[in-house]
């Protein structure tokens with residue numbers, strides 16, 4: 001579970017860094033930025049879920065930081081454009097790109 005979480009966090013970091021690199025180069029990153037937001041938000045939810053599982057019952061109790069982490073990261077899928085809105089942005093721009101080819 002630790003390895004899965006590390007690998008997924010690394011994937012998200014690579015996505016963000018590559019998207020920033022493209023943006024710095026003056027490219028349009030509408031799709032990539034939404035991919036980053038969607039993937040990282042969903043990813044950190046899986047990471048938090050594993051963290052609770054690793055800690056067992058203690059991970060569920062409010063006395064421990066893991067429970068707070070689990071609750072806090074749930075917000076990422078909702079604000080600054082929900083996951084479903086990121087999916088709309090990605091899919092619509094993919095169709096736009098295809099129409100321009």
Ligand SMILES: Cc1cc2nc3c(=O)[nH]c(=O)nc-3n(C[C@H](O)[C@H](O)[C@H](O)COP(=O)(O)OP(=O)(O)OC[C@H]3O[C@@H](n4cnc5c(N)ncnc54)[C@H](O)[C@@H]3O)c2cc1C
Pocket residue numbers: 075078079080081082083084085088
């Ligand atoms: C703690 C917190 C802090 C916030 N801070 C800010 C802030 O600083 N500034 C700010 O402007 N806003 C802020 N918000 C608001 C946040 O951006 C909105 O909650 C978010 O945009 C979702 O809007 P909504 O709550 O009206 O849900 P809705 O838009 O009603 O969405 C409800 C559900 O329907 C889905 N949905 C909606 N439309 C579609 C569609 N077309 N296709 C498929 N699914 C769809 C959504 O993905 C979601 O799952 C904050 C919210 C919270 C909880």
